[in-house]
Amino acid sequence: MRSRIEFAKAAPELLKAVRPFTDYIHNCGLEPSLIDLVMLRASQINGCAYCIDMHTKNARARGETEQRIYELNAWRETPFYTDREMAALAWTEAVTLITDRHVPDDVYEEARKWFTEAEIINLTAAVALINVWNRLSISFRSVPGTYRAIRSSTTKLASDRVEEEYQLH
Secondary structure, three states: OOOOOOHHHHOHHHHHHHHHHHHHHHOOOOOHHHHHHHHHHHHHHHOOHHHHHHHHHHHHHOOOOHHHHHHHHHHHHOOOOOHHHHHHHHHHHHHHOOOOOOOOHHHHHHHHHHOOHHHHHHHHHHHHHHHHHHHHHHHOOOOOOOOOOOOOOOOOHHHHHHHHHHOOO
């Protein structure tokens, strides 16, 4: 498989435009492990191989367990996620699949139990962000397998790694 366009090289200004948004998401106060799960789950739904590869590697590097990574696609059927994580995953699915139906009230009400209004807004922004990257990567056939995982568990990821993360997209 070959990439159609290496969009980060062909349009580097795109990365510069998205970088502040990415920085914001990774420093908005949501747990890095939660952001990893959200990014990975949305990428699974969209079928973005490059982003699945990236966010699986990032989650592992931050200490996520293999069991939780393997079972993420069937999270409702496992005991491995907290109530807060499950609410975030349901929200992620509803927002990612918004063309199927609008976000259901029961999904919103469950999210409200576990997240403040600001956190729900930030969670929604994180889902929107990964959906942008998924659509770019899928459209231009970014080749998975080349991404190197982060080596730190800090939120420094966004500030220092955005261009590097997406240079092969």
